[in-house]
Amino acid sequence: MDRVKRVLIVEDDVHIAELLLMHLRDEGYAVEHAADGTVGLHMLDQGNWDALVLDLMLPGVDGLEICKRARAMARYTPIIITSARSSEVHRILGLELGADDYLAKPFSMLELVARVRALLRRTDAMARNARMDAGLLVRHGVSIDPLARSAMLDGKLLDLTPREFDLLYFFARNPDQVFSRLGLLNEVWGYQHDGYEHTVNTHINRLRNKIELNPAEPSRILTVWGRGYKFATGPDEENPS
Known part of the structure; x- marks a missing residue:
């Protein structure tokens, strides 16, 4: 039986976080939530996550810094940034720091779920390729x-x-x-x-x-x-x- 995928949400907007939790859990993922960047970074460092849904504008450690630190960790965790900062600069900066995707708020929950699903498929495919190319x-x-x-x-x-x-x-x-x-x-x-x-x-x-x-x-x-x-x-x- 396949292991249940684990998704971490770091989002300070309670309403958005609740919707994300509901939709991602409906997809069968095990989902946890941190409401500020400091707690989120600690959970990311301590956990074994398959995906990270990350807001940029956070109390404590901001999302770009979390993204940067995540990419310095040994384990590669796919990251989707979500933010009201919809400018070109912030999108590109997030992607340059290693984010896998970027959604500007407001966004469709169905779109977010679809992108999480796509990232997890890609990660699984790359892991299979790595085993084949052992x-x-x-x-x-x-x-x-x-x-x-x-x-x-x-x-x-x-x-x-x-x-x-x-x-x-x-x-x-x-x-x-x-x-x-x-x-x-x-x-x-x-x-x-x-x-x-x-x-x-x-x-x-x-x-x-x-x-x-x-x-x-x-x-x-x-x-x-x-x-x-x-x-x-x-x-x-x-x-x-």
């Missing part, structure tokens, strides 16, 4: 350990954020295939954040800075003009597909 996956000189969620280049451990690792791992599993920015958002972020494709550019630039000898003239992550990006196989490799 052992090192080597592409163009980069050695990737999907179970340990680590990567090495020239014998040195790469300092990757969880999202950078996900992006690198996805590229490595699909060498020489071209993906648009929206396609990468869907595959790696788990949802098509229409209008936020430039977050892909930012992550690719960061990844290039870590795995390319000359990021200005990359040999691994290539831009295919007008189409998107691809991860090139090495000169002595064959495309496994």
Whole structure:
């Protein structure tokens, strides 16, 4: 029997929190709630959560700081940010800090539930892929350990954020295939954040800075003009597909 998924809600609006608790529990999830950021951060650190629904404007520790600290934790927890801060800056900042999705208030509870469901499906799929790829996956000189969620280049451990690792791992599993920015958002972020494709550019630039000898003239992550990006196989490799 599958384990019941656990969802943590960090939300200071009592009415919204009650609705979230009701709808997510109706989906069969085990859901708990924290009404301020300090308590929420403690619960996140102590628990084994499958998803986090996180408000930005919180008493105590704010949502962006919680998101940042969550991404420094060993366990990767999918995060959906919900906030009345609907500006482009806050959306992009939340995604750049590692959030998986962003919903501006007011939002549909059915939409929120659908996005939680999509994130959990993506997380399960990535875990299955990691088990299937148990052992090192080597592409163009980069050695990737999907179970340990680590990567090495020239014998040195790469300092990757969880999202950078996900992006690198996805590229490595699909060498020489071209993906648009929206396609990468869907595959790696788990949802098509229409209008936020430039977050892909930012992550690719960061990844290039870590795995390319000359990021200005990359040999691994290539831009295919007008189409998107691809991860090139090495000169002595064959495309496994």
